[in-house]
Amino acid sequence: MRARRFSNRGFTLIELLVVIAIIAVLIALLLPAVQAAREAARRMQCTNNLKQIGLAIHNYHDVNNVFPMGASSGMRTLGTYQAKQNLSAHVALLPFLGEVPLYNAFNFNWGCEDNATVECYFIQATAQTAQVKAFLCPSDPYSGKNNNNNTRNTNNYYACIGTTTYYAVVGSTSIATLANTDSSGLFAFQRSYGFQACTDGTSNTVAFSEALVGNPIQNKRQKNIGLNTVANFPAAALMYDASSNPALLVQAIKSCTRAFETGAHNIDTQRGQNWAHGAMAFTLFNTLVPPNNTQDQWTHCSNTGSGSLSVFSNADSWHPGGVNVTLGDGSVRFFKETTNQRVWWALGTRAGGEVLSADSY
DSSP states (O other): OOOOOOOOOOOOHHHHHHHHHHHHHHHHHHHHHHHHHHHHHHHHHHHHHHHHHHHHHHHHHHHHSSOOOSBOOOEEETTEEOTTSOBBHHHHHGGGGTOHHHHHTOOTTBOOOSOTTSHHHHHHHHHHTOOOGGGOOTTOTTTTOEEEESEEOOOOEEEEOTTOOTHHHHTTSOHHHHTTOOOSSSBOBSOBOOGGGOTTOGGGSEEEEEOOOOOTTOOTTSSSOEEESOSSOOGGGOOSOGGGSHHHHHHHHHHHHHHHHHTOSEEEOOTTSOTTBOSBTTTEEOSSSOTTOSSSOOSEEOSSSOGGGOSEEOOOOSSTTEEEEEETTSOEEEEETTOOHHHHHHHHOSSOOOOOOGGGO
């Protein structure tokens, strides 16, 4: 009987390349699905964070009959009060987020500062530099990272001051003047509003939104940087309700975009640097530039030398297509980056009298 012959021939080079190509195609198909699943989980965590904040502001309201102030009144140095060195709404919400020991660590006679040479920094240092998980969006790659300026990028969630832009004006005034300031949103400077002030309806009013933190390694004309010392900014655009003059508002936004595109500005990395700091770009934003806007890609814009006195502070995120937002009724919705600008203005005001259809956002 003839023995059966077995071939010991291996793969040819062509066969091996075909197998590798097939594996590469399968990996290429699989990776986007894995990344999408991971982003879905991160977005769900971000939504949960904003739900916790929504519950916290309502529990705060139950106790105090108002929402917390957007910025409190505290000293920067002994006897000196300044608008941009105050404690945020986030600090007031700590007991309602399960952070009672951290809340007790604050001295409410003093404000908050990121400059280690200032008196209030040393007084609040332990408390204000702590990370609170509920204030960090997992989709932001720079969230919680040290920005080499004494504090870290510890906040992704911002209280809404509506369509108000004049913080750059009131920011340099006396504390007596600040006590009489107002905003068109649910949060303001040294002032609190309750449900009774929200005549537009809490389900049609933005309370909090997510936004990016600063990125110190970004260059000019790249996304998620802030601008300061922007020239040719129309001073008349600093208003209680900037949306009441759309032409002037558009002109102001264009002045920031023009500076962003030409590099005619200083890069500002203060965005979200400190959750305890009650100031624009730190913990406050306004609804003037639509969310995740692809045309105006700067995060915040100041006509002064300080990001905390920004005229515009925008809602933006690393989530594809839009941002998560907590409304005044505590619900969380995802607002697409295609949201109409005027609808976004209307959603920011608590008592603007606008009529919004449920299908408009």
